[in-house]
Amino acid sequence: MRPFERGTMQKRRLAFGAMVAVGALGFSACGQDDGTSADEGTTTIVWNMWSGDAESEQKLRDQMAVAQGLVGNDITIELQTAPWADFFTKLNANMASGKVACVTAMNGQRLTGYTEAFLPLGEEELETAGISRDDYNPGALSVMEHDSTLYGLPYDTATMFLFYNADLFEQAGVALPTNDWTIDEFEQAARQITANTGVKGFAVSIDEFQWLSLPMAKSGLQPVNDDGELALTDPAFVEAATWYGDLVTEAGVSAAPPSAAETAWDPTQFENGQAAMIIDGTWNATRYTDEGLPFTGGAVRLPAGDAGAFGVALGSGYGVAANCEEKEAALEVLGALTGPEVQQVIAEQGGYPAQLGSQPLYFEALPASSRDVLTAAFTAGFDGSTAQRVNDQWTQVATAMPNELVSVYAGQSSMADALESLQSRFAR
Known part of the structure; x- marks a missing residue:
């Protein structure tokens, strides 16, 4: 895999900023077995995520619209969802058949059983995604690590x-x-x-x-x-x-x-x-x-x-499938979905972003009626919290x-x- 030049994702974020302001985009593409397809020079990357209702589905589509603007016209993001109760059953089936979607969601507390499905993320992969470890505190990244190896990037942190x-x-x-x-x-x-x-x-x-x-x-x-x-x-x-x-x-x-x-x-x-x-x-x-x-x-x-x-620190994130044939494009999508622009959308939707620089946006977006109560609860709830331990x-x-x-x-x-x-x- 050839990494992009440093700053590629940041440059694209500026170039497509105007597209983001337009609103949601329409997407229709059929992914191949590994969650990719190519048509007239455009690569489709399937993003597989859980969603329980129409409201949560719309939130994901709003995030996707921003991410789509960041990656540009050469890549099309296709969202596929399943209810939480069914998500891991379907993921197990996809793993068995080698058809894991190129960008797949993973709950940090379940990661240990699914590491073989994901591409390990080293400095080269993070550079391609346009993401730095310094964007997070160590606790946030730890939910997507196993045996000191990073398998995904968190989009939120929780307790x-x-x-x-x-x-x-x-x-x-x-x-x-x-x-x-x-x-x-x-x-x-x-x-x-x-x-x-x-x-x-x-x-x-x-x-x-x-x-x-x-x-x-x-x-x-x-x-x-x-x-x-x-x-x-x-x-x-x-x-x-x-x-x-x-x-x-x-x-x-x-x-x-x-x-x-x-x-x-x-x-x-x-x-x-x-x-x-x-x-x-x-x-x-x-x-x-x-x-x-x-x-x-x-x-x-x-x-x-x-x-x-x-208290325990929890979180979820996205990883790139080990079976993905278009890993470079998938890493771009991963970087867009977990980067500061989508982190801002997550904060405005009521999620607590994983990236340190985006977390103040969560409190700014709260209604005045609940801001003080929730700010106090978050301050107390994360104080001294440790990662929830899991095993295979x-x-x-x-x-x-x-x-x-x-x-x-x-x-x-x-x-x-x-x-x-x-x-x-x-x-x-």
């Missing part, structure tokens, strides 16, 4: 928050959460709201980050230990996870998700006013504090356990979790048995 319905707190006569809240204060508030309003104080989850956050915060432990080994049966973690399940079966402060297929159950409970609190990612911070909601929403960092404040078995564990959790919430099995089942099936 987990506790979101709350301020109206229900006021109705119950309970003080609002703070960034100094403890697990005990969280549980007490959930019980009081449930008792005083008839509305559940919390909504548990079956999604991995959403449900794991409170047990991790309570125990101060991650389900993968410092040695990279699965540690779901660590007694302290089991105790904390059991407490979480008991929020449904014993405390009664949460209803139970009806099935493992209901991955959006907890956000729906919260947005419909049927639960006063949920745990979700910073990527939804503007959604849950939007002025259009029928209540006033707020956010704080995760409540602290006995070991003190706890983690994707399988995360895929199997929902069915186990539904049984626990229904009172059909214990949390200890569910964690033992996962540990025995997937530990190496």
